[in-house]
Amino acid sequence: MKIESLKFEGVSFSHDAQDPVVQNVDFDFPMNEILWVKAEEGAGKSTLLQILGGLQIPQSGKFLINGENVVDMSFEEFLPYRLQIGYSFDYGGLINNRTLRDNLMLPLLYHKTVPAKEAKARVEELINLFDLSKFAEERPAHVPGRVRKLACLMRSVVMRPQMLLLDDPSVGLGQDSVYTFVDHLHQLRKDGFLNHVFISSYDEKFMSLMSYQIIHLDEGQLYFQAVDPEKRVVHL
Template identity: 80%
Template sequence: MKIESLKFEGVTFTHEGQDPIVQNVEFDFPMNEILWVKAEEGAGKSSLLQILAGLQIPQSGKYMINGENVCDMSFEEFLPYRLQIGYSFDYGGLINNRSLFDNLMLPLLYHKVISPEEAKARVESLLKEFGAEKFAHDRPAHVPGRIRKLTCLLRALVMRPQILLLDDPSVGLGQDSIYAFVDHVHRLRKEGHCKHVFISSYDEKFMNLFEYQIIHLDEGQLYFQAVDPEKRVVHL
């Protein structure tokens, strides 16, 4: 399953009793880019990422992946796309009564994308790369916050998806882990994974570790802002 296009056609989404996050939006998302999603506090960046992940369904309009309307798909129909989407939302997504190792193994084993032996080797390698191997068999509640946040991010990467959705990824992450995470994303992209990356963040120093383009969410509409590809990369 190769994801080649993402598009909103007349999409409106709102939380009950609130102003619309997006309203009648027509937007072709740039592909093969790292996209910085920018908006005012509370404008709905997280909700936008959740729509892109298929976790929220618009009240009207069409969210198209490869020309197919996600809003009309059953769970089974959406699954091939779902397996190509990695997402990390703040500290959420981990199962509290499972170890960090088990949390990272779960999607690989459940979806049977690789053998159990390959899954074990991949997870062990990830934990070692990020210096978290000593916490592997601890549960999320028993590890430092930075390790819990790191595990949420690694959970988004472990399937080596085509679409990567990250909500405030640098918040609560140690500086060494930030560098390691950015390097890992760059390496996956060079290997042909994580082609389409969406990052919601207020951390400009973190974002300047990437070559990005910008999407603005403003008053229910989406706007694309091209960024000079020659812009400098600033280290933290």
């Protein structure tokens, strides 16, 4: 299932007794871009990413993927799209009673997207790339926060999805890990994966390692800001 378009039509969402994250929003999301989602703290950037991933459902309006309304889809109907969406939210999502290796293997084996031999090879490649071999058989609670964060990021890309949602991906990482992760994102995009990448971050140095466009979330509305790539990329 190829993701070719994402669109909000009159979308509203709010948490209980809080200001709306989005309110009656009409927005065509740019495709085939790295998009930096920017907003004031607490404005709802993480929630916006969760809506895009189908983890939160708008309370009104239409969220359209390829013209199909996610709001009206059953779990089974949304699943082909879900398999093309990777996400990482802070330190969450790892299964505590599984090793880091098992956590990385799980989505590949559960969804049977590749043969078991290929799944194992792909996971080993990631473990070696990020130099985590000595932690691979440890459970999430028994590893440093940096390693746990890396495992969350690695799992977001292990399926090699078309669409990637990253919430504060650089928080808690060392500089070497940041470089390795960004290099891996660039390589996956070069190989034809991660066509649509959404990143919520306050880390300008991290974002400067990529060519991006900007989406602003402000007072419940979304705004697109085009950015000249020649004025953007610097070095840490």
